[in-house]
Amino acid sequence: MKLAKLSVMRLFQYKEFLIRAKSIGIKNLFSDDLAEAMGTTSTQVRKDFSLFGLSGNKRAGYKLDDLLAQLNELLGKNEKQRVVIVGAGNIGRALMKYEGFYKDGLEIVALFDSDPNVYNETATPPVLPLEHLYEFVNRNKIEVGVIAVPYHAAQQVLDIMILAGIKGVMNFAPIALRAPKDLYINDVNLKLELESVAYFVNALKRDRTKNDV
Amino acid sequence: MKLAKLSVMRLFQYKEFLIRAKSIGIKNLFSDDLAEAMGTTSTQVRKDFSLFGLSGNKRAGYKLDDLLAQLNELLGKNEKQRVVIVGAGNIGRALMKYEGFYKDGLEIVALFDSDPNVYNETATPPVLPLEHLYEFVNRNKIEVGVIAVPYHAAQQVLDIMILAGIKGVMNFAPIALRAPKDLYINDVNLKLELESVAYFVNALKRDRTKNDV
DNA sequence: GATTATACGTGAAAAGATTCACAAAAACTA
DNA sequence: TAGTTTTTGTGAATCTTTTCACGTATAATC
The missing domain is CATH 3.40.50.720 (NAD(P)-binding Rossmann-like Domain)
Structure with a gap:
């Protein structure tokens, strides 16, 4: 399998979100809901799923339990x-x-x-x-x-x-x-990581003042 | 300026390395040396520099002090x-x-x-x-x-x-x-980040055993 | 049961990042 | 000082990741 590192990282995050969603009683959701919660797009979500063969139901979205089971299988929850x-x-x-x-x-x-x-x-x-x-x-x-x-x-x-x-x-x-x-x-x-935050804050500030002139 | 996030992050790392190099008395270096130390390629180093207008000397490489001064200017060492x-x-x-x-x-x-x-x-x-x-x-x-x-x-x-x-x-x-x-x-x-390490260890292991068959 | 609306799944296009390839500048050599 | 070597700097090509666009399946509605 290709090492789609960024997709894998996102899958872990989807999983995290699904666990929380489950805990508050959600049973079904759409790629839009996941995207919204994760700060990404529904296309990205579906693409990630597609890459790893995770599937839902057209028109009805995803069953939370099924999706979580598929993710656990894929990400190896069982292997300690x-x-x-x-x-x-x-x-x-x-x-x-x-x-x-x-x-x-x-x-x-x-x-x-x-x-x-x-x-x-x-x-x-x-x-x-x-x-x-x-x-x-x-x-x-x-x-x-x-x-x-x-x-x-x-x-x-x-x-x-x-x-x-x-x-x-x-x-x-x-x-x-x-x-x-x-x-x-x-x-x-x-x-x-912290230095880069400081850098971008300064860079954006410079940018802004430049454009104001 | 475009937000070339990955390049900026690398610039900070170059800087870190240059500070260490300076402390052991190095005065000049080539993009190859930086690349070697950072686990990247000399082309990448020069491209990053090119993107931000950092320059050296053809054939003689970079003067450590000059490069460091340019980086400090760019990355804003002076602004606390x-x-x-x-x-x-x-x-x-x-x-x-x-x-x-x-x-x-x-x-x-x-x-x-x-x-x-x-x-x-x-x-x-x-x-x-x-x-x-x-x-x-x-x-x-x-x-x-x-x-x-x-x-x-x-x-x-x-x-x-x-x-x-x-x-x-x-x-x-x-x-x-x-x-x-x-x-x-x-x-x-x-x-x-840690979960993903565990995942890739397992994934690579699966891959290896599969290829052995 | 036929029609419609909605959300998935995925090739194709676009955007972003890296690598290639080579011209040009500087230093060294004879 | 002419010739050679080495290393930079950067457009073009490639590779990777994201976004677009749309056909298709399925649930809901009439």
């Missing part, structure tokens, strides 16, 4: 995915504490750090010494990892992850990591 | 941008504690929350009651805000921000916000 986080700093701990993961099949099973002051083997999830990363991942067959360490340590951590069998990484370190291409890397750079 | 964060939960506090912002022109001037237990007016940045958001933003002419509240509160917070004069928002709430189109919104959905 265990995740390790490396770096127990601000971001690592924020992710750890986020309760929303579990119900969607994501389980944070351990954090790792190089600072002995933060070790806590009895917590859930435990915070373990970085030296145990390889063995832990390897033994427990973990496939997804989060890198939340300073940039100078990130490549090193990734190399261990790869050796240990990790197949997909969410990377918060602001650096381009080297990896074999069968590893899936998702870079998330929060500073960059 | 003050930011408020609404929501003093895990993500809000993680951002607050991140020290990397300040040196790049971003200053977190206050957090806001609805929970009296987290108020702390004397801290830096202070954590203030949500009711003060409008007045604070309005009085201090803040233009950038971060929404790090649960999804059901996000629209309400945004509405206040808009009234108070905010022009750009980084939104961590997993919901499509309604806003006039002169407001710049950057949605960041961490759960979605």
Whole structure:
């Protein structure tokens, strides 16, 4: 299957919305309703569905339960995915504490750090010494990892992850990591995202004042 | 100017790399070096530069100091941008504690929350009651805000921000916000990002086993 | 049961982003 | 200083994603 990354991301969002819609008793909906809720267009919604073979009923739209079942099948709700986080700093701990993961099949099973002051083997999830990363991942067959360490340590951590069998990484370190291409890397750079907001605010302001003249 | 969002984001990343390169004594470099460091191509680098009128020297590449000066000019390093964060939960506090912002022109001037237990007016940045958001933003002419509240509160917070004069928002709430189109919104959905990693790991695995048969 | 209205599904067109290909400028060489 | 090499800068081509346009199925109405 082609990796239609943006469509997949939207499918997850549709799913999220459908779960909420279900919880308030909605049984049927149209692509327009989804589009409206997601800030996109009904065509986009239907195109995404079309790409992945999700279908509804002409004239009557979609049955929420059916659609949700199809999405869960497609997005793999049933396969629980265990995740390790490396770096127990601000971001690592924020992710750890986020309760929303579990119900969607994501389980944070351990954090790792190089600072002995933060070790806590009895917590859930435990915070373990970085030296145990390889063995832990390897033994427990973990496939997804989060890198939340300073940039100078990130490549090193990734190399261990790869050796240990990790197949997909969410990377918060602001650096381009080297990896074999069968590893899936998702870079998330929060500073960059915030900087870009500041930039566009300024850019739009400049634009506006220029046009006023 | 056209909003070439992806190019702008890359420009910020080039800048980040240049700062590091400068700190280890590099004086000149080629588009190839930048590309290599960023995991992209030299053509992409030059195209980005071309789009924004950044130029170097044929055959001799780029003088690091010149390039950095041009980037700072373009990306507005000099204009300090003050930011408020609404929501003093895990993500809000993680951002607050991140020290990397300040040196790049971003200053977190206050957090806001609805929970009296987290108020702390004397801290830096202070954590203030949500009711003060409008007045604070309005009085201090803040233009950038971060929404790090649960999804059901996000629209309400945004509405206040808009009234108070905010022009750009980084939104961590997993919901499509309604806003006039002169407001710049950057949605960041961490759960979605992690879910998608898990999805692609599974998808690639399925693919691989299928091809092995 | 025939007619009509509505919303889906999807090729085709458009828009947006990346890569190609090469002319031209600058530095180095002899 | 003439010739060669290297790297930039950018139109054109390609690839990707989104939007358009419309045929078709289905529910509702008469």
